[in-house]
Amino acid sequence: MSIKLISNVVAVSALGLGVMLSLNANAATTTADLAVTASVAAACTVTTVPLAFSTYTGTEVSGTADLTVTCTNGAPYTVGLGEGGGSNATTSTRALTNGADNVTLNYGxxxxxxxxxxxxxxxxxxxxxxxxxGTAQPITVYGDIPAGQTTSTVGDYTDTVLVTINY
Incomplete structure (x- = not known):
């Protein structure tokens, strides 16, 4: 009986090995590449520090203000300054205005x-x-109130200039 048992074990083992070989023989593999892409968009921000001229007494007064531009690495940009809100102002002759009587003081x-x-x-x-x-880049704005504007009235003068970043 032991020979018969051994014979059955050998037969079952051979059958199992055959099934395993059969499964491995029918297995297949295929591959493909997955393309991955991304785009980095240009983006910019700007912050400002006010230009505060010292007291004007009829002689030329100069001052500076700081802009900080932060743009994406490699993004070209331009910084433009508008004419401001003063009466008859242009980008070449801006006007600070005294709110009390609407008198202007020209500046550049x-x-x-x-x-x-x-x-x-x-x-x-x-x-x-x-x-x-990709980092904050400081840019200085230079301001000047020309001498000889004697028609200006005593008081505080203000203006707001639009800063535009084109990128």
Missing amino acids: LYQESSHSTNWGDVVGTDTVAGTGD
């Missing part, structure tokens, strides 16, 4: 300390260009 905004290059809002003409590097 410039790209450098020598006050020779006006800062306006026409891209490619009178704006400041830069390229973002």
Whole structure:
């Protein structure tokens, strides 16, 4: 009986091995590549610190303000400064206004300390260009109130200039 038992065990083992070999022989594998893409969009932000001129007494007064532009790394941008809200203001002659009697005090905004290059809002003409590097980039605005404006009334004068980042 032991030979018969051994014979049955060998037969069952052979059958199991055959099934396993049969399964492995029929298994197949295929592969494909999955494409993965992303786009980084240009984005910019700007913060400002006010330009506060010292007291005007009829002689020229200069001052500065700071802009901070933060743009995506590699994003080209331009910074434009509008004409402000003063009566008859342009980007070449802006006007601070005394709210009490609507009198104006003319001033200019410039790209450098020598006050020779006006800062306006026409891209490619009178704006400041830069390229973002992903960090905050400081930009100085130079302001000037010319001497000789004796028709101005005593009081406080204000203006608001729109800063535009084109990117």
